[in-house]
Amino acid sequence: MLSQESLQEIDREIAKYPPDQTQSAVMAALRIAQVEKGWLPKELIEFVARYLGMPPIAAFEVASFYNMYDLAPVGRHKITVCTNLPCALSGGVHAADYIKEKLGIDFNETTPDGKFTLKEGECMGACGDAPVLLVNNHHMCSWMTTEKIDQMLAELDKK
Amino acid sequence: MLEIEIDGKQVQVNDGSTVIEAAAVAGSYIPHFCYHKKLSIAASCRMCLVQVEKAPKPLPACATPVTNGMKVWTHSELAVKAQKGVMEFLLINHPLDCPICDQGGECQLQDLAVGYGSTASRYQEEKRVVFNKNLGALVSTDMTRCINCTRCVRFTTEIAGEMELGQAFRGEHAEIMPFIEKTVDSELSGNIIDLCPVGALTSKPFRFAARTWELSRRKSVSPHDSLGANLIVQTKHDVVKRVLPFENEDVNECWLSDKDRFSYEALSSEQRLGAPMIRQGGQWKQVDWQAALEFVATGLRGVERDHGAASIGALASPHATVEELYLLQKLMRGLGSENIDFRLREVDFRADGKRAGAPWLGMPIAGVKDLTRLLVVGSFLRKDAPLLAQRVRQAAKKGLHVSAIGPNAEEWLLPVRNRALVAPSAMVATLGQVVVALAKEKGAEVSVALLGKLPETVSDEALAIAQSLASGRKVAVWLGNLAVQHARASELQMLAQEIARLTDGSFGFIGEAANSVGGYLAGAVPGAGGLNAAAMIEQPRAAYVTLNLEPDLDLANPAAAMAALDGAQLVVALTSFDSPSLRQVADVMLPIAPFTETSGTFVNCEGRAQSFTAVAKPFADVRPGWKVLRVLGNLLALEGFAHADSEAVRAEALAGDLASRLDNGVEGIVVSSATGPAGVLERVADVPIHFADPIARRAPSLQKTRDAAAPTARIAPATLAALGLAAGDRVRVAQGTASVELVAQADDGLAAGCVRVAAAHPSTAALGAMSGDLSVERA
Numbered sequence A: 001m002l003s004q005e006s007l008q009e010i011d012r013e014i015a016k017y018p019p020d021q022t023q024s025a026v027m028a029a030l031r032i033a034q035v036e037k038g039w040l041p042k043e044l045i046e047f048v049a050r051y052l053g054m055p056p057i058a059a060f061e062v063a064s065f066y067n068m069y070d071l072a073p074v075g076r077h078k079i080t081v082c083t084n085l086p087c088a089l090s091g092g093v094h095a096a097d098y099i100k101e102k103l104g105i106d107f108n109e110t111t112p113d114g115k116f117t118l119k120e121g122e123c124m125g126a127c128g129d130a131p132v133l134l135v136n137n138h139h140m141c142s143w144m145t146t147e148k149i150d151q152m153l154a155e156l157d158k159k
Numbered sequence B: 001m002l003e004i005e006i007d008g009k010q011v012q013v014n015d016g017s018t019v020i021e022a023a024a025v026a027g028s029y030i031p032h033f034c035y036h037k038k039l040s041i042a043a044s045c046r047m048c049l050v051q052v053e054k055a056p057k058p059l060p061a062c063a064t065p066v067t068n069g070m071k072v073w074t075h076s077e078l079a080v081k082a083q084k085g086v087m088e089f090l091l092i093n094h095p096l097d098c099p100i101c102d103q104g105g106e107c108q109l110q111d112l113a114v115g116y117g118s119t120a121s122r123y124q125e126e127k128r129v130v131f132n133k134n135l136g137a138l139v140s141t142d143m144t145r146c147i148n149c150t151r152c153v154r155f156t157t158e159i160a161g162e163m164e165l166g167q168a169f170r171g172e173h174a175e176i177m178p179f180i181e182k183t184v185d186s187e188l189s190g191n192i193i194d195l196c197p198v199g200a201l202t203s204k205p206f207r208f209a210a211r212t213w214e215l216s217r218r219k220s221v222s223p224h225d226s227l228g229a230n231l232i233v234q235t236k237h238d239v240v241k242r243v244l245p246f247e248n249e250d251v252n253e254c255w256l257s258d259k260d261r262f263s264y265e266a267l268s269s270e271q272r273l274g275a276p277m278i279r280q281g282g283q284w285k286q287v288d289w290q291a292a293l294e295f296v297a298t299g300l301r302g303v304e305r306d307h308g309a310a311s312i313g314a315l316a317s318p319h320a321t322v323e324e325l326y327l328l329q330k331l332m333r334g335l336g337s338e339n340i341d342f343r344l345r346e347v348d349f350r351a352d353g354k355r356a357g358a359p360w361l362g363m364p365i366a367g368v369k370d371l372t373r374l375l376v377v378g379s380f381l382r383k384d385a386p387l388l389a390q391r392v393r394q395a396a397k398k399g400l401h402v403s404a405i406g407p408n409a410e411e412w413l414l415p416v417r418n419r420a421l422v423a424p425s426a427m428v429a430t431l432g433q434v435v436v437a438l439a440k441e442k443g444a445e446v447s448v449a450l451l452g453k454l455p456e457t458v459s460d461e462a463l464a465i466a467q468s469l470a471s472g473r474k475v476a477v478w479l480g481n482l483a484v485q486h487a488r489a490s491e492l493q494m495l496a497q498e499i500a501r502l503t504d505g506s507f508g509f510i511g512e513a514a515n516s517v518g519g520y521l522a523g524a525v526p527g528a529g530g531l532n533a534a535a536m537i538e539q540p541r542a543a544y545v546t547l548n549l550e551p552d553l554d555l556a557n558p559a560a561a562m563a564a565l566d567g568a569q570l571v572v573a574l575t576s577f578d579s580p581s582l583r584q585v586a587d588v589m590l591p592i593a594p595f596t597e598t599s600g601t602f603v604n605c606e607g608r609a610q611s612f613t614a615v616a617k618p619f620a621d622v623r624p625g626w627k628v629l630r631v632l633g634n635l636l637a638l639e640g641f642a643h644a645d646s647e648a649v650r651a652e653a654l655a656g657d658l659a660s661r662l663d664n665g666v667e668g669i670v671v672s673s674a675t676g677p678a679g680v681l682e683r684v685a686d687v688p689i690h691f692a693d694p695i696a697r698r699a700p701s702l703q704k705t706r707d708a709a710a711p712t713a714r715i716a717p718a719t720l721a722a723l724g725l726a727a728g729d730r731v732r733v734a735q736g737t738a739s740v741e742l743v744a745q746a747d748d749g750l751a752a753g754c755v756r757v758a759a760a761h762p763s764t765a766a767l768g769a770m771s772g773d774l775s776v777e778r779a
Helices: A004-014 A019-037 A042-052 A056-065 A085-089 A092-103 A146-158 B019-026 B077-092 B108-116 B151-159 B191-195 B258-268 B289-307 B322-335 B365-370 B386-397 B424-442 B460-470 B489-503 B533-538 B558-567 B580-585 B625-635 B646-653 B717-722
Strands: A077-082 A116-121 A133-135 A139-141 B002-006 B009-013 B049-052 B070-073 B139-141 B165-168 B175-178 B201-203 B216-221 B230-236 B239-245 B277-280 B283-286 B312-316 B373-377 B401-406 B416-421 B475-479 B506-509 B543-547 B570-575 B588-591 B600-603 B609-612 B681-684 B713-715 B730-735 B738-746 B754-756 B772-778
Touching: A004 A019, A004 A042, A019 A042, A019 A056, A042 A056, A056 B165, A077 A092, A085 A092, A092 A116, A092 A146, B002 B019, B009 B019, B019 B049, B019 B070, B049 B077, B077 B108, B151 B165, B151 B191, B151 B386, B191 B201, B191 B239, B216 B609, B239 B258, B277 B289, B289 B312, B289 B543, B289 B570, B289 B588, B289 B625, B312 B322, B312 B533, B322 B543, B322 B600, B322 B625, B322 B646, B365 B386, B373 B424, B373 B460, B373 B489, B386 B401, B401 B424, B401 B460, B416 B460, B424 B460, B424 B489, B424 B681, B460 B489, B475 B489, B489 B506, B533 B558, B543 B558, B558 B580, B570 B580, B570 B625, B600 B646, B609 B646, B625 B646, B713 B717, B717 B738
Parallel strands: A077 A116, B002 B070, B312 B543, B373 B401, B373 B475, B401 B416, B475 B506, B543 B570, B570 B588, B681 B754, B713 B738
Antiparallel strands: A077 A133, A133 A139, B002 B009, B049 B070, B139 B201, B165 B175, B216 B230, B230 B239, B277 B283, B277 B588, B600 B609, B681 B772, B713 B754, B730 B738, B730 B772
């Protein structure tokens, strides 16, 4: 179900823990699986769980708990906006509203062209930089005023 | 020991106790939802907050360890304020649907809301809705009612052994669910209904059937497996509506297997026999009791006169009560016949007359937790004895090493450290190898009786098992159903006895049915010159009396049994159900009461005699089996059938010290190290959990579970390939002249050269013996 490279990466994560506690590698394994496949269909979660020798529902608990795991297909660019309190006080909700209006989608929706998905995020540990958002789980953007959002969307649109 | 003061009362508790345990000792009740004494601590509901001296805020009693000199107030102003606050939060999302909720009247949340809830909610916003999940045929869900205590999740993980439920998503969106599109298939799944403190998980068969306050409740004992789980049977208008566990720490703790819990549905089955029936000229006619009993008495006397008393045989179910078995054997012996047996699925009777006493588990059930090594020989442990397996599972977490010998290695949900996966014909030799290796490990000599009879070479698996047993402090060997039903069962018993001797441990039998021990104590086994269950079929009798059995499903060789009974002049069937196979072979059917409608006694695998009384009036014209047999004894003018009640029968049957009559010792069996011929396919037959007795077979909800799926021909992948077959092929399984068509299934938990074909199922009843050679070819 996963490529040889991904399985090797997962094996490397498993090796970090005692041999009888392979399920400790579940977060890393789900991440690696998601990077390869784009999102986590239930068959993939089950595959990862079996690979780690843990009950599928236990892997699903993890996959559904953390919002960086995607349980449904996402667009090419996933934008996650923090709406927790410090961000909300500094315009986080406005930033989200602006993106919603600009892309014509709500949270957990994808633009019809499949380019953008908007997600509501939890605190990213950079409250001083509020409002903050995360692009594709890896790229952190700070002080997201409407101008910076315009600029970001324009750049992403080209990719 | 630690000193703690709870609500001004000084108590002493063991080190490591929590405040909620100490409060139980002190007699203070602390409200709680997620805490359960048999499960791990979650501290997720926060209902058990209490005030602790010097603690700055209320602490959860279930997760706070007692320290010496601690002072706790469970009902102080601070504690009650905290508890009320938690209750308000719990009720925020809980629907106000108690009038249509099955849990109403027995709901922990409802009860505690009376004490800790307010009259009106301050919450004005929208309540959350959680979609229901399909957990299978037994457990009904209303997930909006869930308070996320996670008791059900912890039960499946810790007690049932497989995490079938989990808490997915988080915060406000958290919900309890099985993995997407899965159901809860554990044989212990019904317990999550009892554990759920609200109405989120309720019984599907009981749904909307009655209110708890309308039900009368009486104690009873499960008639199914050899554990003898204690039950509370709840009835309304003399109809059994529900079965719940009666807590007995020494037997079933607070659990029940699904079979114990849901089999009651069969008691109101359309197949219940309501009145005596006689076959006249090929037609079944309903008659009154007087006519039926006179017909039986005349018939038995007639056969006795024409063919002699020895031409009458009695076959009784091991699920029958001690009273029934005792009176049946007394009746037979009164007539002058020694042909009586209740060991219907056994084939090796060489140990008869060589036993020191009644075979039993050889140790108390509660003693499982103290074992350090356990060898299970020939058992489908998890399905044949679900709650015993549960005890082994808990013990394994505390250091018990389990080994297994047998042709089957299906998932038991507990760690099996060493396993010898061998065909049935190699089981004796493998156990012999363990004895050889064990004697060597211990530096001891094997018994004289075994000298020269044991194998010379020892396999790696047998060596590993012997080493494991040799290193144990408290060792037990259990012989399972497959060992008891084995063609060389008594040799296995001899070898198990030797292992117990060498390790200074115990050995015994898990037991096939509720009264597998009781049958011996009641004397329902052939005496000198009598025929055993197998011999009565091999040497057909002129007349048979059957007690609570279906000849095509309950005997070792159903095809031969049907033929023998069909050819008999007279077959008297005492039965609770109007079964098609009895209609075919019997001449009289006498309706006798199942366990809920009669008083009786079962002796469980640890030799505990548990009596119960009727919980409901008998259905239609049904009579308790012991009364029918007593009247029959009177009609036949036999001595000693003057019992006034079932207690009198019990007193006569189980007179004296029971414990002294239990003994697994056996002498004088010749053990051989021979194995079966190579290259043949051997049958491995399990009795599927929900087909083991006439009651379970007729419980509709149990029949919808995955455990009740139609049997397949399970074959090890390598053997399957060697036969040129693939999984999913329709195959013809032939045994002797009989054959049936089944679907082939690859089973990597099966020894090579074996085909696992379940017994006791209509689709395989045409086949012969439960063990032996068979052939498989594409259909």
